[in-house]
Amino acid sequence: MNILLKIKNINTFSRSEQLLASYILKHAEEVLSLSTRDLAERCFVSIATIYRFLEKLEIKGYSEFKAALSVALVTQKEEEEFNFNFPIQAKETPFKVVQTMKEDYLQTINTTIDMLDLETLRQAVGAMRQAEIIDIYATAGNYYMAQNFKLQMLEIGVNVNVPNLVYEKGLQASMSDETHFAIVITYEGRGANIKEILGILRARHTKILLISSPRLKEEADYHLYMLPEEHYYRKLSAFSSRLTTLYLLDTIYLTYFSSDYDNHLKKKEEYYHHLHQYFKSEH
Numbered sequence: 001m002n003i004l005l006k007i008k009n010i011n012t013f014s015r016s017e018q019l020l021a022s023y024i025l026k027h028a029e030e031v032l033s034l035s036t037r038d039l040a041e042r043c044f045v046s047i048a049t050i051y052r053f054l055e056k057l058e059i060k061g062y063s064e065f066k067a068a069l070s071v072a073l074v075t076q077k078e079e080e081e082f083n084f085n086f087p088i089q090a091k092e093t094p095f096k097v098v099q100t101m102k103e104d105y106l107q108t109i110n111t112t113i114d115m116l117d118l119e120t121l122r123q124a125v126g127a128m129r130q131a132e133i134i135d136i137y138a139t140a141g142n143y144y145m146a147q148n149f150k151l152q153m154l155e156i157g158v159n160v161n162v163p164n165l166v167y168e169k170g171l172q173a174s175m176s177d178e179t180h181f182a183i184v185i186t187y188e189g190r191g192a193n194i195k196e197i198l199g200i201l202r203a204r205h206t207k208i209l210l211i212s213s214p215r216l217k218e219e220a221d222y223h224l225y226m227l228p229e230e231h232y233y234r235k236l237s238a239f240s241s242r243l244t245t246l247y248l249l250d251t252i253y254l255t256y257f258s259s260d261y262d263n264h265l266k267k268k269e270e271y272y273h274h275l276h277q278y279f280k281s282e283h
Contacts, residue, residue, distance in 0.1 A: 143162070
């Protein structure tokens with residue numbers, strides 16, 4: 001995960017560590033040239049605090065931290081220079097459009113990977129495998145991504161519920177309990193009743209995987225992040241958030257598939273064989 005994003009998302013820092021985090025986020029370029037002693041003096045903390053801070057970031061030493069910070073700053077600069085909301089202007093050539101979409105997709109995937117916490121992914125898929133029932137609550141265009149994920153899971157013998165209507169979502173959430181696993185997909189929680197759905201799921205003690213922009217601060221058991229650069233309506237289209245959602249759902253599917261690879265592959269081939277025999281006999 002991008003080190004700057006990781007610092008923003010950790011909520012277990014002590015007060016001294018929070019001072020350190022705040023200074024690094026505000027003065028990242030300057031920190032690259034500071035020694036541990038210099039940084040400690042600027043933040044009014046001890047050098048020991050810096051190393052406890054690095055431990056929470058799962059960084060082995062100060063040199064490794066500065067290397068990760070340097071990479072994160074380069075990525076941040078590239079993102080600031082690219083306009084995800086209006087990637088093209090009027091009367092662009094087809095060549096320019098093609099190249100722009102390539103850049104949009106590359107930056108989206110690279111940033112999504114930077115924000116992806118592998119341990120969170122592992123734990124979320126583990127909880128999915130323990131659940132008796134999997135439900136997906138998706139808003140707007142994410143509903144169609146959820147339907148694609150449902151089909152992928154069905155091909156390996158796992159049924160996934162994807163309610164569509166607002167009432168249907170509320171009813172499904174109300175029926176949920178600790179035997180269910182819920183995937184909630186929303187950019188910033190503006191979809192119809194999505195925050196109410198999250199509240200119901202928490203009250204029903206259902207494990208929740210939230211896929212959203214980091215700007216959405218909702219309590220969930222697991223949180224995977226969409227690239228947060230898009231405005232929710234002032235944009236040409238949801239190119240970036242749509243690709244992020246597809247990438248994350250495909251990654252979840254493959255991680256789930258890999259956890260029992262031989263069995264899932266056997267089921268997939270078996271189902272296709274039955275389908276082929278059926279359609280062959282129909283003709």
